[in-house]
Amino acid sequence: MNEKPNNNIQKSLGALLIGLVLLIAFNALILPVITADPVKPTDYSFFLEQVEDGNVSKVEITDSLITFTTDDNKFYSTVRIDDPDLVERLREDGNIEFTGVSVDQNPMRNFLFAWVLPIIFMVVIWNLIFKLLGKHMGGLGNAMSFGKSNAKVYVKAQTGKTFDDVAGQDEAKEALKEIVDFLHSPEKYAEIGADLPKGALLVGPPGTGKTLLAQAVAGEAEVPFFSISGSEFVEMFVGMGAAKVRDLFSQASEKAPCIVFIDEIDTIGKKRDGQINSNDEREQTLNQLLTEMDGFDGKKGVVILAATNRPESLDPALLRPGRFDRRIPVELPDLAGREAILGVHGKKVKLAEGIDFNAIGRATAGASGAELANIINEAALRAVRNGRTAVDQSDLEESVEVVIAGYQRKNAVISQKEKEIIAYHEIGHALVAAMQKDSAPVHKITIIPRTSGALGYTMQIDEGEKFLMTKEEAFARLATLTGGRSAEELIFNTCTSGASNDIEKATKLARAMVTRYGMSENFDMIALETVNNQYLGGDPSLACSSVTAAEIDAEVRNIVKSAHSEAIRILTENIEKLHELAHYLLEKETITGEEFMAILKPEKSFA
């Protein structure tokens, strides 16, 4: 640890302060106790008595006090009374030693003992404590060093991550490789006169590997890598964050070429909107960051990376050319990407023969890298729980469901009547899905309840990767979502609360069809909603008059209603199959897509 001088000064100041407090306590409480003799206060008449009786051997007289020692070596003190005969009395006895004592007997020595020695003592102790604590927790050291950036410095060996650890995300890796190359051989770029971007911003949903990518850059670049999280700049006191930014950049330019990584930059980089509850500290920190980014020379080789999942909330000043002018999207992985990520994390666990990552990849559309890593780990845990030594396909399949819907609730007691309703509900979904040509094949149906609250579910998996959704597919999806409730209505002539999740999803989809996908004739291609936090699954906000909003509601209602009646129509036409499949599901609790199709279209499965 090589401390900077200003840090040392802060440390000694702290030491001095605490030393002083201890010193005062020492002088006030402890010193009198250890320096004082066991002297017993008495009154003057007792003193005179003792002198007359000849019991006193020694007397010390100060301005205000008389201290005397008796023959049996006891010490007494008494307040001095103006007694002109005192000296006469003492001499009369003949055996008494007596002296007058000036209080400030030796001011130099007193000062030394009372003040200088203890200070030295305290400083020594303080330094000792500091060293010991610093070694063990390092925390106290940080607490005392206000305004110092605590960016971690990584070099290659420390992150241990390389681009091989990041699966998929090829475009992001491509862009970052250029930066790494620039740091390795800046002459190449200087020769042709190209300026590399000063900063690159990694944007994407949570868990897609932004932090991982930055660590991989550090591992590949073999240059110092300063990593700090945006929230670490936010301090209780105004000005501290700005001081940290200054310190970070001065350290970075000392170590150039190097990389500075600011994770979750939205914590300090929010738009300065001049609202009443604006945050002074944050604005100062941001201003400092802007200044520092302008201040250093791009050719020197300091590259600033930052990551965020709320790019739209960033201050525009941060995004202008010369600052974070390059934006690197880190999106949710596609099918190939998911397979690759499963492969990377699969290497860390023992796998049984013949694992099909493609199937798992298809079942996890929309999952992030972090979720996929979690699926592999859950599968490994399940293998151990079941006493196996390697992860097999069923572990992976089960853990996909755990991540989607939670653990199985094996002990949940559900009455036969309710089970029946749930079975019809799920078969309702599956049957409507299977009877429409624009919907994904049914993969699995189950009525085993899960900890997420789901009482059962129907899993549909597309054959390949889908990037677009046609209007027909959207409508088929709506019909499938309403299929559960439709079955309840048809068979039991009532409806239950079990469809609430379906209703939510159906409404959301129908709304999006009207307001964002331009799939309704009435509104044509008009954007009626804007999405706020696209990477955080944020809610859309309306961008139209209240009259139009009412029309949108009517339109949404019509779409959902017609999907619902389509579902009812399909189920009425296939009511025999509905009964047959529901009873089969009730008995088995979980059935696969093949079992389902075998009952639905027996002639086909023998073809």
Ligand code: ADP
């Ligand atoms: P964020 O984008 O939120 O910063 P992280 O980089 O922290 O996400 O990713 C969390 C974890 O998810 C990583 O530690 C890694 O295990 C896993 N992960 C995410 N994306 C990938 C990927 N593309 N390849 C391999 N692992 C990934």
Ligand code: MG
């Ligand atoms: Mg992160």
Ligand code: ZN
């Ligand atoms: Zn349902």
